[in-house]
Amino acid sequence: MSYALHLLIYLSMYVVLAQSLNLVVGYMGRLNLAHAGFVAVGAYAYALATVVLGWTFLPGLLLAVTLAVALSLLLSLPSWRFRGDFFIMITLVVQALLYGVIHNWTSPGADLGSLANLTNGPFGIAGIPKPAISGIQFDTIGRMAALSVALAGICTALTLRLTSSPWGRLLKCLRDDELALRGLGKDVRRLKVQAFAFCCGLAAVGGVIYASYVSYVDPTTASLDESILLLCMLCVGGMGNFRGPMAGALVLLLLPELLRMTPMPQAVAANVRLMAYGLLLIVIVHFRPQGLAGDYRLE
Amino acid sequence: MIDDRDISTNPPPAAVKDAARGRVLMRARGLRKVFGGQVVLNGVAFDLHEGEVVLLRGPNGSGKTTLLNILTGNLVPDGGVIHLTVNGTLEDFTFPRCWWQNLNPFDHFLPERVAREGIGRSWQETRLFPSVSLIDNVFAAMPEQPGENPWNVLFRPHRVRAAEAAGREAAEVRLTELGLGGRDASSGDKVSLGQSKRVAIARAVQGGARILFLDEPLSGLDGTGIHSVVDLLRSLVRKHRITLVMIEHIWNVRHVAPLAHTVWDLHDGRLSIRRSPVTETVALPGEQDDLRIPDLFPDFRLARTIDLPRAARLDIYRRPGDAPATPVLQVEDLVVRRGRRLVIGENDSANGTRGLKLSIRAGDLAVLQAPNGWGKTTLLDALAGLIPAEHGSVSLCGRALTALPTWERFGQGLRYLRADSRGFPTLNVGESLRLAGRRAGEDLSLRSALSYGQLSGGQxxxxxxxxxxxxxxCLFMLDEPFSALDKQTVAAAAEVIKTSFSADKRALLVALPASADAGLQT
Structure with missing residues (x-):
C-alpha cells in the first residue's frame, strides 16, 4: 500500500513538472533543458526556508515559487532574441549555472544557510520537516500523498485553464509563426516572460513536493539528467495538449518500476532501465513523432 | 534630403489638392536601404492618404518587398524619416537612430508597435498559424483581449468568458463573410491557398489595420480564388475605407488595377507616383497584354485535352509535324493521401479508390491546370518521390520509378522545379548554380557573388x-514556373525552358492554377 502511495506522490510531482514544461516546449515551441534547475531552485528554497528559517509549508512554498519566477528571467530574456539551436544552448547554460551554484555554494565550517554556505554543496540539506498547514500534520505517507495530489490537481487545473484561454492560443500562435504574431500587434516579449514565469514557478512547486516528501535535497535534483528525463516525458507522451504530458509522466515513471518487478540484479536493472529509455525514445520518435497522445511535433 | 520638420507641419501641395482623399496616414521621406553594397532604395518619398489604394510596381529585384518590410517595421532602413499618424498627430521615426534612442524600448519602429497603430500586412506566403483553427487565426488577431492577460484568465473568468463569446461571434461573422462559415474548425494548414489568402487578409483587418500592405495577394491563385480575393479587397476599400498598398506581379495586375487610385513605380531605388484616372496609369505600353503559354512557345499547337477529376485538365501541346513519340511519363492508378485526406485519386463507391492515370509523350508540352487545393503540388511531389504514394505505378522513359527514392528518380532524368523559392540561402548565386551542375557565370545578369538569401523573389x-x-x-516538371516574374524575365525563363526542351526525347509538365485568368487558354 505504501509503495502505491509512494508512486502516487512521485507521479503527482512528475505530472506537475511535465505539465509545466509543456507550457514552454509544447505550447510555445521552445526547447528547454533547464527545467530540473528550477525544480532544484524550488526544492532548495523550500528546504532553506523550513530548515534554517523555520518557516511552515505555505510560506516556504510561496518563497520557492517567487524565487523560481524571478529566476525565470534567466530564460525569458534571452528568448527575446535567441531561437532554435542557440536558445537550446542558452537553456543548457542556465541549467549548468544553476547546478554549479547549488553544487558549489559551500565552505567548510560555515553554518548552513549562511552566505558562505547557502546550499551545503554536494552534501545537500537533510532533515526537512514534514509539511504542516494550519495545524494539520502531513506526517504519514497517506496524508503526504493527499497533499501532493491536491497540489498537482491545483497545478494541472491552472495549466489547463491557461492553455485553453486566449493566452494559450497566443502561445500556440507564437510557436507557429512569431513574425506573423508580431505583425498583428501582439507583445511577444511579454508573452515569453509570462510563459517562462509559469513554467518555472510550477517547476518550483514540483520541487517543493519532492523536498517535503523525501526530506532531503542534494544537487542531483538539479542535474542535466533530470532535465532530459522531463523532456523525454514530453517526447514520449506527446506535447501541445493536456493528455500528452500526463501519458509521458505515467509511462516514464512506471517503466522503471515494472523493470524492478522482474528478477534482475540491481546493477543490471539500472543499465537495462537506461537502455529501455533509449529504445523507447527511438521507437516513439520513429513511429509516432507526435508522441503517444500529443498534438504537436517538435521539429 | 528634404527637411522633414517642414513637411510634418505644412501639408505638401499634393495633399491640399486632393483633400477629399483624406488625411495623411503615413508619410516617408528619403528612405534608403543598402544590401551588401547594392543600393536598393535611394530616397523613397511618398504620402499615403486615408482611403487611398496604391498599386506598387517595379521590375524583379527593384525592392518592392524591401519597401514593404521597412514600412511595416520588419526591416530597419539605413536612412530616412517615416511619419505615422498616431492618435491624430504625426509621429516621427528618424533613421538611422542614435545609440541613445535605442535605450528607450518603447519608441522603436517594430512590427508589433506599427501593427498597434493600425498598419497590417499580408505576406507572400500566407503565414497563417498552421496548427490553429481558422476561427482562432482570426480571433487571435483581435486587439486588447482581456483573456490574453493570465491574471484575468485566473481571477476574472467572467470577464474573459464574456469577451470570448463576443469575439468568437465576431470572428465567425468575419469568416462567414468570406464564405468560410463551415470551415472555421479546420486548421490553418488544411485549407486551400485561395482560402488561406482571404483568411490572412481578414486576420489583418480583424487586428485593427487601417492601412494594409499586401504582398502579392493574388499570386498562385486560380480564377475563383482571384475573384474572391478581389471582392474582399473591394469591400474593404468601399465599406471599411481601408487604405491599401498592394504589390502584384504582372500576371495579375489587371485584376487589382481597377481598384487602384495611385500607382507607385519603383525604379532604380526611386519611387515615381502617379495619381491619375486608373485606365491611364495602369496601361503601361505592352504590360496589359496577357501572357499566354502559346505565345511563349509559338511553334506549339494544342494537340489534345485530357479531363481530370475535380475540374482539372491537362492540355497537351505539340509541335505540328512531330512524329508520334514514345511515352516519357506513364502514371497508372496513382493514389496519394495527405494524412487521411485523399488528394490524388477518386473515391469510387464500387471498388474503393480509383487512382489517377495519365501519360505524357516525348515532345509534349503538358499544361496541368487545376483549382487551388486540387493537389497539383502534391501530385508533382509524389511523382518526384518526395511524398509516398499509397499505391499506383509511375514509370519514366520505360523505367519504373515507383520504388526509387527521390535522388535516384533524378538520376533517371526527372527534373523538378518546386513552387516555393526555397534554396540554400547562404550559398551565392554561382555556388547555387554549380551545386546544380550548371556552369556559373551563365547569362543571368545577376552578380554571382550575391548570396541566394539576399535575392528577391523573382531573382x-x-x-x-x-x-x-x-x-x-527526360522530363521537366515545373510548378508555377512564372509566378513572381516580370514580363521580361518570363520571356527569358521561357527561353531557357525552350532550349532545354528542344531535344526530342524530352517532355515538359507545367502546373498552373486553373481557369487561367493568367491568360493561359488558347
Missing amino acids: KRRVQIHALRHDRS
Whole structure:
C-alpha cells in the first residue's frame, strides 16, 4: 500500500513538472533543458526556508515559487532574441549555472544557510520537516500523498485553464509563426516572460513536493539528467495538449518500476532501465513523432 | 534630403489638392536601404492618404518587398524619416537612430508597435498559424483581449468568458463573410491557398489595420480564388475605407488595377507616383497584354485535352509535324493521401479508390491546370518521390520509378522545379548554380557573388530555372514556373525552358492554377 502511495506522490510531482514544461516546449515551441534547475531552485528554497528559517509549508512554498519566477528571467530574456539551436544552448547554460551554484555554494565550517554556505554543496540539506498547514500534520505517507495530489490537481487545473484561454492560443500562435504574431500587434516579449514565469514557478512547486516528501535535497535534483528525463516525458507522451504530458509522466515513471518487478540484479536493472529509455525514445520518435497522445511535433 | 520638420507641419501641395482623399496616414521621406553594397532604395518619398489604394510596381529585384518590410517595421532602413499618424498627430521615426534612442524600448519602429497603430500586412506566403483553427487565426488577431492577460484568465473568468463569446461571434461573422462559415474548425494548414489568402487578409483587418500592405495577394491563385480575393479587397476599400498598398506581379495586375487610385513605380531605388484616372496609369505600353503559354512557345499547337477529376485538365501541346513519340511519363492508378485526406485519386463507391492515370509523350508540352487545393503540388511531389504514394505505378522513359527514392528518380532524368523559392540561402548565386551542375557565370545578369538569401523573389525564381540540369534529363516538371516574374524575365525563363526542351526525347509538365485568368487558354 505504501509503495502505491509512494508512486502516487512521485507521479503527482512528475505530472506537475511535465505539465509545466509543456507550457514552454509544447505550447510555445521552445526547447528547454533547464527545467530540473528550477525544480532544484524550488526544492532548495523550500528546504532553506523550513530548515534554517523555520518557516511552515505555505510560506516556504510561496518563497520557492517567487524565487523560481524571478529566476525565470534567466530564460525569458534571452528568448527575446535567441531561437532554435542557440536558445537550446542558452537553456543548457542556465541549467549548468544553476547546478554549479547549488553544487558549489559551500565552505567548510560555515553554518548552513549562511552566505558562505547557502546550499551545503554536494552534501545537500537533510532533515526537512514534514509539511504542516494550519495545524494539520502531513506526517504519514497517506496524508503526504493527499497533499501532493491536491497540489498537482491545483497545478494541472491552472495549466489547463491557461492553455485553453486566449493566452494559450497566443502561445500556440507564437510557436507557429512569431513574425506573423508580431505583425498583428501582439507583445511577444511579454508573452515569453509570462510563459517562462509559469513554467518555472510550477517547476518550483514540483520541487517543493519532492523536498517535503523525501526530506532531503542534494544537487542531483538539479542535474542535466533530470532535465532530459522531463523532456523525454514530453517526447514520449506527446506535447501541445493536456493528455500528452500526463501519458509521458505515467509511462516514464512506471517503466522503471515494472523493470524492478522482474528478477534482475540491481546493477543490471539500472543499465537495462537506461537502455529501455533509449529504445523507447527511438521507437516513439520513429513511429509516432507526435508522441503517444500529443498534438504537436517538435521539429 | 528634404527637411522633414517642414513637411510634418505644412501639408505638401499634393495633399491640399486632393483633400477629399483624406488625411495623411503615413508619410516617408528619403528612405534608403543598402544590401551588401547594392543600393536598393535611394530616397523613397511618398504620402499615403486615408482611403487611398496604391498599386506598387517595379521590375524583379527593384525592392518592392524591401519597401514593404521597412514600412511595416520588419526591416530597419539605413536612412530616412517615416511619419505615422498616431492618435491624430504625426509621429516621427528618424533613421538611422542614435545609440541613445535605442535605450528607450518603447519608441522603436517594430512590427508589433506599427501593427498597434493600425498598419497590417499580408505576406507572400500566407503565414497563417498552421496548427490553429481558422476561427482562432482570426480571433487571435483581435486587439486588447482581456483573456490574453493570465491574471484575468485566473481571477476574472467572467470577464474573459464574456469577451470570448463576443469575439468568437465576431470572428465567425468575419469568416462567414468570406464564405468560410463551415470551415472555421479546420486548421490553418488544411485549407486551400485561395482560402488561406482571404483568411490572412481578414486576420489583418480583424487586428485593427487601417492601412494594409499586401504582398502579392493574388499570386498562385486560380480564377475563383482571384475573384474572391478581389471582392474582399473591394469591400474593404468601399465599406471599411481601408487604405491599401498592394504589390502584384504582372500576371495579375489587371485584376487589382481597377481598384487602384495611385500607382507607385519603383525604379532604380526611386519611387515615381502617379495619381491619375486608373485606365491611364495602369496601361503601361505592352504590360496589359496577357501572357499566354502559346505565345511563349509559338511553334506549339494544342494537340489534345485530357479531363481530370475535380475540374482539372491537362492540355497537351505539340509541335505540328512531330512524329508520334514514345511515352516519357506513364502514371497508372496513382493514389496519394495527405494524412487521411485523399488528394490524388477518386473515391469510387464500387471498388474503393480509383487512382489517377495519365501519360505524357516525348515532345509534349503538358499544361496541368487545376483549382487551388486540387493537389497539383502534391501530385508533382509524389511523382518526384518526395511524398509516398499509397499505391499506383509511375514509370519514366520505360523505367519504373515507383520504388526509387527521390535522388535516384533524378538520376533517371526527372527534373523538378518546386513552387516555393526555397534554396540554400547562404550559398551565392554561382555556388547555387554549380551545386546544380550548371556552369556559373551563365547569362543571368545577376552578380554571382550575391548570396541566394539576399535575392528577391523573382531573382530566386530565375536562379532556380537556370539551375535545372539539361543533360540526361527526360522530363521537366515545373510548378508555377512564372509566378513572381516580370514580363521580361518570363520571356527569358521561357527561353531557357525552350532550349532545354528542344531535344526530342524530352517532355515538359507545367502546373498552373486553373481557369487561367493568367491568360493561359488558347
